Amino acid sequence: MLASSVTLAQEPPPFDSFELERLDLNPGAAGSLLMGTGELLPAGDFRFSAVGHYQHNPFVFSRDGQVVPIVGSRATTHLAAAYAPFSWLELGVQLPIVVLQTGTDLSGEGIARPASSGLSTPTVSARVGLVSQQAGSWGDLALEMGVGAPMGSAPGFARDEGLRYAPRVMIGRRFGWFRVAVDSRLMVRPVLTPYEERALARAAVGNEAQVGLALAMVGQRTRWELDLRGTFPLVKQPSSVELFLGPRYLVNPSVEVFALAGLGSGAAPGTPLFRVLLGAAFGRVVPPRLSDESSVTCAPELEHSAEECPDMDEDSDGVPNGLDQCDEQAGTPERQGCPWTDLDRDGIEDKLDACPAEVGVAAWKGCPMPDQDKDGIEDGRDVCPSEPGPEISRGCPLKDRDLDGIEDDIDQCPDLAGPPERQGCPESDLDRDNIANVVDTCAREPGPVDNHGCPAHEVPLVSLTRQKIELTDKVFFVPGQPRIVERSFPVLNWVAKVMLEHPDLPLVVVGAHTDDRGNALDNQRQSQARAEEVRKYLIQRGVAPERLEAKGYGQSRPLYSNATSIGRENNRRIEFIIVARQ
CATH class of the missing domain: 3.30.1330.60 (OmpA-like domain)
Incomplete structure (x- = not known):
């Protein structure tokens, strides 16, 4: 192709050399195939894409009320690659090759037929992520600088006369099942001034601003995207708008295929009547997801975890993964997807049993009732767990009958617990059930201690x-x-x-x-x-x-x-x- 470009360059070009192609790919394809969304590839990931691209009437002029195509059809192969050495940096490269190009014979106008094939403008880019929704921010924001080298075929309208620069700002955000993004860049390229000495006059070609809007699905194996792209020249040249629609499909975690079709409006060179793109990508093509999103790998034949696919039902028990507490065991909805199991046969279900391997009681969440001093009062209620004592003194020996920390011989209320500042008499007790208000669950109705101060007929x-x-x-x-x-x-x-x-x-x-x-x-x-x-x-x-x-x-x-x-x-x-x- 390079040799062909050199040979063709020896012939007089129909116009001064300029790059006709106005469309490039998003090398990392994070969120969108064409537009930058502010999202970068995860650190260490790479992606290689090969795309076949057909354009119809990308370069025409009007003569005697009839549209005459200078370039009637153009078939291009786009090769693109992206790699993220860090989570905040993504490097990209694109190599477009004109495979077949046809046009009208305008030799009568003194214009040679465009070259049928040749190399187009290769570009390299560096993209820096400033904000990431994946990291918990409000959305994604990235900056990029792209540089195009003048190495293409001049007779094939595939080369500018000098380096082409493209500073770019991309911003996007995911909203549930879809993503919205705005991509804007400034194309700085050599300016070609118009001339009128020929029968076929040409408008100026030069710097231009490009703005794109992308709306794309997320979290699905088959994802659709809708792209709107406008070009606004900064020289005397018409503006143009293109609309794209197409799906992308994950074949497996390493292969993705996609297609896009676009309609163009505007007389600017490089804006075809329509475009069609078919391609495939290889590498690590599974996009990252937010914590509340499903993975694109949520299909029975693809490898995934239950946590990645909350809407699926891995164990087919009728409980989605997101609600299933036992993802690998079929259970019932009332048990959040877990089966009934009772390993120690104590009548308490294992998932509610704090001691599933030991026979216990419900009051201790399935654990045996501890009683260190063997006085018949479990340690949880025994104020003196290492000294045996009767129930009346809550497991302590009868030397402080009300267990308020004050010896009976100086306790003014030896049968009623109270603080030292009250000489052992109880705190305020509105319902007079000998339980201080501060620990009485039912402060206005008397009840026993073992019912937390509530009436015996009531279960607090x-x-x-x-x-x-x-x-x-x-x-x-x-x-x-x-x-x-x-x-x-x-x-x-x-x-x-x-x-x-x-x-x-x-x-x-x-x-x-x-x-x-x-x-x-x-x-x-x-x-x-x-x-x-x-x-x-x-x-x-x-x-x-x-x-x-x-x-x-x-x-x-x-x-x-x-x-x-x-x-x-x-x-x-x-x-x-x-x-x-x-």
Whole structure:
């Protein structure tokens, strides 16, 4: 091709040498095949593309009311490659080759027929990413500098007289299943002034501004894109607009095929009546995804993980991967996709059993009841777990019957627990059930200690301590949303009841926590939204807004290991912490 270009260059060109081609590819094809979207290839990834490109009437003039094509048809092979040595840098190269070009014989006008083939203008580019939505920012923003070398065929309208520069700004953002991007660049090229001494006059050719808009699908194996591209010359020459539409299909993680068809409007050289592009790309062609997006590999015949494809159902149990707590085992919807298993046969399902290999009781979440001093009172209720004592003294020997830390011989109320500043007499007890208001779940109705101070016929769903309001059940939300599931209203109603019955209760922080699956920033945002939703519910139940503070901790404060489904289940929680006002 190079030898052919040199030979053809010896013939007089029909016009001064200039590059007719106005279309180039997006070498990395991140988001769009033609337009830069601000998104770069992941670090270490590469992509090679080969594209067949046909143009109809890219260069015409009007004579006696008839359109005469100087270049009637043009078939080009575009070779493009991109490589990202770093996450913020992408290098690209493009090599277009004119394979076949036809035109009208204008020898009568003193104009030679254009060369039928030859090398076109090769370009190299460097793209720098400034902002990345993948990293948690609002979108993608990148800058690029491209340089075209004057190495093409002059008789084939495939060469400028000097270097061509193309500074470029690209910005884009994903919105759910589609991406929007704007690509603008300035084409700085040698300027050819018009002349009128020939019968066929030519307009000026030179610098121009190009603006493109891309709308493309994401997260699908077959993705469509719509591109609008406008060219606005900075010399005396008509403007032009082109519209492109086409699909791209992932054959496997290393091969992608695509097609584009475009219509052109405008008389500027290089704007055809229509174009058709067919091509294939090789390398690492699976695009990166956001944490809430599906991967393009979500097909049974392609390798993928359950986390990458939340809408699929890997184990065919009717529960999508995004909601399935047991991705590799078929289960039931009411168990979030997990099967019923009870390894220790204690009647407590393994996923709810804190000790799945030991026979236990429900009160201890499936674990055996610990009783170090063998006094018949489990350690969790035994104030003196290493010394045996009766139930009346909560497991301690009868030397401090009310277990308030004050010896009976100096305790003014030896049968009623109280602080030292009250000489052992109890704190305020409105319902006179011998349980101080600060730890009495039902402060206005008497009840036994083992029922948290509530009447024996009533089952409290929360218990009040000096540090927190503890729940007997979890607060459930619609998966992926902050909306509270109706089954959790009763336990939240109890939280509101306790706060309303304890007007002297200090500030309560509603803390929301998640497991470590997904993006950390998204988890923090979701936990904050859920904490706000719980706070809003309690306010609707009558709690004063100034007594509540919502705080989302995301995945930063796990109680259990996130390596197991049980650990992740326990880490997803709502807590009500009692704190002193600042």
